[in-house]
Amino acid sequence: MPRCCGASLVSVVDGDGSPQSLGLQIQDGNPRNKTALAPGHSLMDWIRLGNSGADLTGVGGVPRIVTLSELASHNKKNDAWIAIRGIVFNVTQYMDFHPGGIDELMRGVGKDATKLFESVHAWVNYQSILQKCVVGRLSRGSVSGTTPSPTENTTVSNTADCSSATLNQITSCTTDCAGQENVPDGDLSSIKMDWKQTIQLITFFFKQQTCKSPGLCYELTKQTDSKLIFKLIFENDTTTHILDLIGKIKWPPTCIRNFETMQVDFTFLKQEKMPWINYGIQMIMRETSTARLFREYEVVANILLSNLVHLLVLRAKDFLQIITPGRHVIVKLNDIDMLLGKDLSRSYTPVPPCLHPDYMPPNYTSNCQCLIIKKYPNGAISPSITTLQVGQTLLLSGVVGTFAIEKYDRYSVIHMVAAGTGLTPMLGIIQRSLSKRSVKTINLLHFNKNEQNMFYEDQLEKVSGKKLKVTHILSQPRDTWTGIRGVVSYELLEELVGKCKPDECVFTCGPLPFMRATRM
The missing domain is CATH 3.10.120.10 (Cytochrome b5-like heme/steroid binding domain)
Known part of the structure; x- marks a missing residue:
């Protein structure tokens, strides 16, 4: 030719x-x-x-x-x-x-x-x-x-198979899924992808025109050094962006989520330092699926935060998730023999790697998830998870739950009442609220039994100040404790929270008896 x-x-x-x-x-x-x-x-x-x-x-x-x-x-x-x-x-x-x-x-x-x-x-x-x-x-x-019309005599794939497919299966499955034909033009249509670059870097970013997709989560898979799959997940609706790049990138990217503009940036180093005339070819597909897919994560750090509380830093290979605050994942152990042949699982809320850069955990990268887990000696799964060593693996699901923090953006004062590891879902909300100009005050009450059960207090103190106020309450402290003593009660909440005004909201998390007491 x-x-x-x-x-x-x-x-x-x-x-x-x-x-x-x-x-x-x-x-x-x-x-x-x-x-x-x-x-x-x-x-x-x-x-x-x-x-x-x-x-x-x-x-x-x-x-x-x-x-x-x-x-x-x-x-x-x-x-x-x-x-x-x-x-x-x-x-x-x-x-x-x-x-x-x-x-x-x-x-x-x-x-x-x-x-x-x-x-x-x-x-x-x-x-x-x-x-x-x-x-x-x-x-x-x-x-x-x-896509076959409803009147055609066509065998279609089961919708549940879509989310567990490989790349080739995804492109086929999303074409023929019965559930896809009736996907409405929903909220994800307002989210656009764009890109920018320098000689060394290329950034793909997604921005919502308006907050039409509260609780939006992201998944990113690297198929090869020049092929990326972005998934935008809103409830059971998923939009997939498949990018065939004209150049090669290095993994993992740097991820930045701007809670003010709702923009999410994924920035990659280029393998060759040169400008790209375009990023390549993009394909966009829609699917609906309720299937749950588990991925293997490797333990890269296991840090003891207090007497029984551990911070686990887990890394997936060529995959990352950005999970909105308040949502959770399901955890399974890889070694079923450890559980006497029983396939047990538990739900945990991912937490930010840190609230202050001085406390960034070792080996953390953007394709990691961080979990704070309390070891219960007679627990079914927590004793095994908290003893995992670096290099061992477990299984994590995709995002689970329906909590949407964006629905509370109209409140300028946020009260948080947490007991023990009930603090974990609050940490993501604190990180988000600290970055939002509309939030004027964050009032956190953290209840624990004694000093040995306290965790994260140094880091919370580091970020507290004019906007964030942190109060620790212990029920059985040492004699040297100079803070507040007691258990959750109407009188204590009235003193530390007061009567909520129209611009205030309260988040609570803890054991069931604690939750009942906060509603008195």
Whole structure:
């Protein structure tokens, strides 16, 4: 195949649609391996056509799954699809713009032309030239790329299988799930992905236009160094963004969640320090699923916080979750023999790695989850979890629960009443509230039996001040204790919390008797 118009990187990050901003290098003259193009069919004309709003995909601009048989049916000059490196492009309107001529381009039409392309001109930046022509992803399975109508006699996959699938199964399953056909245009549609870069870094960020998705959680999976899968999870509705990048990144990313703007940034180091003309190809899919998927996490730190309370830092391989404050995960042990053959599980609330940077736990990275777990000597699972050593593993589920902290954003004063490890769900709320300008006061009451049961007090003291007030109450302290003594009671709560005003709310967490007492 004769050489097409070359494409080389230039040091332009943001462009206006010109050849230079697309990273294209226009070649003047008429090299012997190029075909003379008719007037109005230059590279500049092709770029103008792409920027005109015309649908060059032929499928309405909605990415889809394309099977080999479907690809083969689009093998004519006036209906031409071509697959390169797993992505299918509609090159019908590009025919007359191809510098190598129509006949040469037709050699790859209707088939996977990756080998042909790479053997002739692998240096050409086809992603930029054909970025407006993407039909979707090539699937070598037998699943059709179109969603069957309800009247078609089609066997569909079980919705529950979707969330436990691999990448290839996900793309097939989300196409054919019965539950997906009736997914409404819900709140996740307001969340947009964008990107920015420097020479060394590339950032993908998601931002809600309004708070239409309270309790939104994120999952990110690295398939390869150039393929990422983002999942935005809201209740049982999931939007999946699959990115085929034009360059390679380093794992894990730096994750920043801005609680004011509701923007979440994922920033990666590039393996090669150079600007990207674009980030690559994106596919977006919707699915509904209630299936629960467990992943293996490795213990990278087990820190004793107090007499019986441990902080576990757990890391997944090529996977991370951002869980909204107040939600929880389900924990299972990998070694079922430790549980005498019983498959037991418990729910725990992930906590921030720290509230103050001086207390960042060892070995923590963005793809870690932190759990605070109290060891109950006669407990079914906590004695085994709290004795796990670095390098051992356990299983964590995805996010569970329906609590949505955003529903309480109208309150400027937050009271928290916690007993023992009932503090753990409060920590994420404290971290979030400290960063929000609308929250003026955080009043935390932490009840414990004695000094040996206290934990996190040094770190809470470090971040307390004008906005955060922390009060420790012990029921059986030593004689040297100078703080408040007692148990939760109406009189004590009236003294330390008072009567709530319209701009105040109260969060409580602890054992059942404690919870009953707080409602008196």
